[in-house]
Amino acid sequence: xxxxxxxxQVCSIAKALEVVGxxxxxxxxxxxxxxxxxxxxxxxGLGVARNVLSARLQRLVEEDILERRAYQSSPERYExxxxxxxxxxxxxxxxxxxWGDRHSPEPDGPPMxxxxxxxxxxxxxxxxxxxxxxxLHARDARALPGPGVKPHKPSMAATANN
Amino acid sequence: xxxxxxxxQVCSIAKALEVVGxxxxxxxxxxxxxxxxxxxxxxxGLGVARNVLSARLQRLVEEDILERRAYQSSPERYExxxxxxxxxxxxxxxxxxxWGDRHSPEPDGPPMxxxxxxxxxxxxxxxxxxxxxxxLHARDARALPGPGVKPHKPSMAATANN
DNA sequence: CGAGTCGGTTGCTTGACGCAACCTTGTGTG
DNA sequence: CACACAAGGTTGCGTCAAGCAACCGACTCG
Numbered sequence: 001x002x003x004x005x006x007x008x009q010v011c012s013i014a015k016a017l018e019v020v021g022x023x024x025x026x027x028x029x030x031x032x033x034x035x036x037x038x039x040x041x042x043x044x045g046l047g048v049a050r051n052v053l054s055a056r057l058q059r060l061v062e063e064d065i066l067e068r069r070a071y072q073s074s075p076e077r078y079e080x081x082x083x084x085x086x087x088x089x090x091x092x093x094x095x096x097x098x099w100g101d102r103h104s105p106e107p108d109g110p111p112m113x114x115x116x117x118x119x120x121x122x123x124x125x126x127x128x129x130x131x132x133x134x135x136l137h138a139r140d141a142r143a144l145p146g147p148g149v150k151p152h153k154p155s156m157a158a159t160a161n162n
Numbered sequence: 163x164x165x166x167x168x169x170x171q172v173c174s175i176a177k178a179l180e181v182v183g184x185x186x187x188x189x190x191x192x193x194x195x196x197x198x199x200x201x202x203x204x205x206x207g208l209g210v211a212r213n214v215l216s217a218r219l220q221r222l223v224e225e226d227i228l229e230r231r232a233y234q235s236s237p238e239r240y241e242x243x244x245x246x247x248x249x250x251x252x253x254x255x256x257x258x259x260x261w262g263d264r265h266s267p268e269p270d271g272p273p274m275x276x277x278x279x280x281x282x283x284x285x286x287x288x289x290x291x292x293x294x295x296x297x298l299h300a301r302d303a304r305a306l307p308g309p310g311v312k313p314h315k316p317s318m319a320a321t322a323n324n
Numbered sequence: 325c326g327a328g329t330c331g332g333t334t335g336c337t338t339g340a341c342g343c344a345a346c347c348t349t350g351t352g353t354g
Numbered sequence: 355c356a357c358a359c360a361a362g363g364t365t366g367c368g369t370c371a372a373g374c375a376a377c378c379g380a381c382t383c384g
Binding site: 009010011012013014015016017020021023026027030085088089091092093094095096097098099100101102103104106110111112125126127128135148149 | 256
């Protein structure tokens with residue numbers, strides 16, 4: 001994505017896409033939601049160029065979608081966590097995931113499942129638990145590897161905690 | 163966005179973004195949903211470069227998200243309509259719209275409102291009517307200019323029919 | 325004391341995007 | 355009949371973001 005702004009667009013969809021519409025950004029948010037918090041983890045998991053990942057993380061921190069916290073000093077090492085604003089992207093991610101599952105299905109089934117932590121029910125494209133009917137948020141759900149998953153990427157199974 | 167694919171990513175979010183994650187694509191879908199069906203309308207409304215719009219429309223037709231229909235011949239002129247697959251992006255657009263509204267609010271209120279056609283109720287970030295509680299789809303809702311709207315872009319008020 | 329880890333940065337190359345000009349088929353205007 | 359204009363693109367070119375590999379500083383481990 002070149003210039004990441006959409007001038008002359010007053011719509012909130014456009015404003016949202018100015019931030020999260022850049023290449024890799026939404027996938028970074030997804031990975032952090034799934035528990036990949038460190039630069040190296042994200043880089044290996046996504047296969048994104050390191051300089052691009054660096055730029056995205058910086059932008060996401062600036063936009064208050066991620067928070068950078070040191071988890072050790074000397075040398076300083078950092079982890080990235082989702083803020084409330086970042087966690088709030090969950091419904092959009094769930095909607096995109098459901099769309100992808102519906103319209104370009106894997107032969108063996110979806111590679112990633114979202115389930116309600118509390119009752120284990122599947123989560124609908126609207127982020128609603130299909131078992132108990134509750135409207136869920138990021139912290140209420142968990143990602144699991146689905147039947148269509150290929151090997152090597154266990155990170156998908158992690159929990160969305162902050 | 164450079165190469166629009168995300169190799170090594172088996173997740174359905176990544177697959178969805180391979181198609182609709184390109185710059186302009188989701189805004190084109192939004193505009194078509196709002197009744198802008200022609201090349202010139204889309205180009206003027208979005209301010210996108212004509213060659214890029216051309217490429218996006220072609221890709222969207224290939225991906226079965228849009229359908230290209232002639233509305234006259236000699237000279238042949240075309241309109242673009244959403245397929246079921248395209249209409250099915252509605253929940254994702256609504257989620258992004260709601261996120262944008264919540265986290266980068268306009269001083270005068272949201273520039274675009276989504277309402278349930280049948281009862282006029284506001285639509286939540288999950289695409290659910292807040293008045294009657296129904297879970298909605300693209301055809302059940304309509305976009306209206308909101309209080310924060312600036313002049314010149316009446317197209318937002320059009321109806322989502324196919 | 326050399327290799328590896330972590331979290332980046334730097335420099336170079338590639339290719340998507342923005343812009344303006346042009347094209348084709350047709351209508352309307354003097 | 356010439357000319358302007360509309361619609362729906364296509365073409366060519368310059369620029370800037372993305373991809374890639376190499377490097378760096380601080381520290382640990384064998």
